[in-house]
Amino acid sequence: MSQAALGTSPPEAVGEPLLALRGVGIGLKRRRRSSEIVRGVDLEVFPGEKLGIVGESGSGKTLTVLSVLRLLPDPPVRLLRGQITFAGRDLGALDDKALARVRGAEIAMVYQDPMTSLNPLLRVRTQIAETLRAHGVPREAARARCREVLAQVGLQGPERVERAFPHELSGGMLQRVMIAMALAVSPRLLIADEPTTALDVTIQQQILELVEDIQSRTGMAVVWVTHDLGVVARIVDQVVVMYAGRVVEKGPTRPLFARPNHPYTQALLGSLPHRGTRHRQPLTQIGGSPPDPAHLGRGCPFRSRCAYAFDRCAEEEPPLIDRGAGAAACWKAPSEWGK
């Protein structure tokens, strides 16, 4: 299917981001109280880029990506403010019908648990064909395309797989089916929310290689949401680190791992056993636990766990400050941390 059949997208200037989030705030409404659990998120994804969003559970990384396609569980969670543009169009200004054409066709999503994202009562081919039919592909073409994408994701015996019900396939095979379904309509952006967390490392490796392979062939951009710093180090070009609903650091992968600009990133990397960690040597702990983003006071959300916090951190929340190779929401540059 051609791109033109999916609505007119204005030509993009070189260097324009494919997806841009500006000042995104996401709120949670509990009874009569409402609170902003994701705040001031700015991020961009350029065509063909691989962006990683890293954060622990509750950091707001999943909500952030769900907001892009208006998939937030509303109620109780809704987009309160901010602008989301895709290929120059304001997604917030689209009506439901127009947005439905963007979903799947231009931006596709893959979720963590393939078992719960597929309909257990429908054969694989019915589900993939349904996606294609929804985007106006004729029945015969949909059937052919279905087999083609199943082969593309490295599933052996696509004829057998397309007739299978989800319970007849293993976790790794199901995640491939999910990816095949996402790719069926040739999206320009794939958002993958922890797609390998439920899988074994060996299967994870296959999925990572598969996505990289498809990406290098089609030039599709990828947003990879994960808590696994190893996965980030392996596959992404740009990293966004989230903590308590805020972007606390972003920058290109290598410098970010080599010289993190935010104490949280530094502490997270330091807490993992790595090359050079002696056997059984105590690992660097981060005291305390992540705060509830719904109940943050003033100041930096990381200050209670931060080794370098000073007076200002309790009073004023730091904005993202440019630090050369990247930016971090910390009042101190790394060279000032010890002081």
Added chain:
Amino acid sequence: MAEVALRATGVVKEYPSRRGPPVRALRGVSVCLPEARTLGVVGESGCGKSTLARVLVGLEQPTSGRIELMGHAAGGHAGPALARRIQLVFQDPFSSLNPRLTVSSTLTEVLAVHNLVTGRAQRRQRVDELLAMVALGPRFLDRYPHELSGGQAQRVAIARALAVEPRLLVLDEPTSALDVSVRAEVMNLLARLQDQLALSYVFISHDLAMVRHISDTISVMYLGKIVEAGPYEAVLGAPLHPYTRALAEAVPLPDPEVEAGRRKASTGEAGALGAEPPGGCPYHTRCPLAEEICRAQVPELVELRPGHEAACHIAARETGTQQTGTQQTGTQQTGTQ
């Protein structure tokens, strides 16, 4: 040579299946763990590592094979005194702690059930001691699990296991359900407790970095069997079995420099839980090195380097060891694919 805390010999666990032959989750597993040491167990889901944990602590009876704790045969007539010596810590503390009991009641209950400490004051004192061991203060006594963070809840679960004065802890993915930022805290606590109390650990995890960090020896499981075992540096640093190599290479490291230099090397997929392995070497369908002999003969776990065992025909040939492979071709010729 230290005393042996745990010795399992030829442990088989079968589950009856409604149709067809029983599902064999463990196919003859032997492990030996000296006192105050850690044995790491790694493998993919469905390899039998959690079944092994349950069999070792006596939650399941093995179909055959022998388990000895502190030199005494476990199970059957061993009695609760011996069973108490080995305790299991689960992956998710929130599902293993009773949500309706406070920390104090959780610990007191264990002491009462096992008749360990009599008298209210003494129990109270012992509960304080247990909390102190896991570095939690008395202010946690009246909290319910939902009022604890993941790391705190896992520490309470560890304190509960320690209440019965075990000599051995079986830790089944103890950090996997925790946030990355609190894993280090639990790992450090486990290492410290081991030093203080001379505990022995069976540390089961798919997190190879953590397993390597804490274990003295490592056993690698594949489809219900141990395919490689030995000192941690040898098994993960210079693996002999192609499966261990594949597993180690599949783990992404938090280091983009290392990751950039990595070659692509994915292998296939193991069969479903308890699936009947193919004839010959159970790994041959995924193995890049497989030869004729691998399809015909089951390799035995043999010592190929000092203290370092592997069940692989190719590794045996390369290290110049005689493989004592049996002519028997697996259990059945039902392949997984």
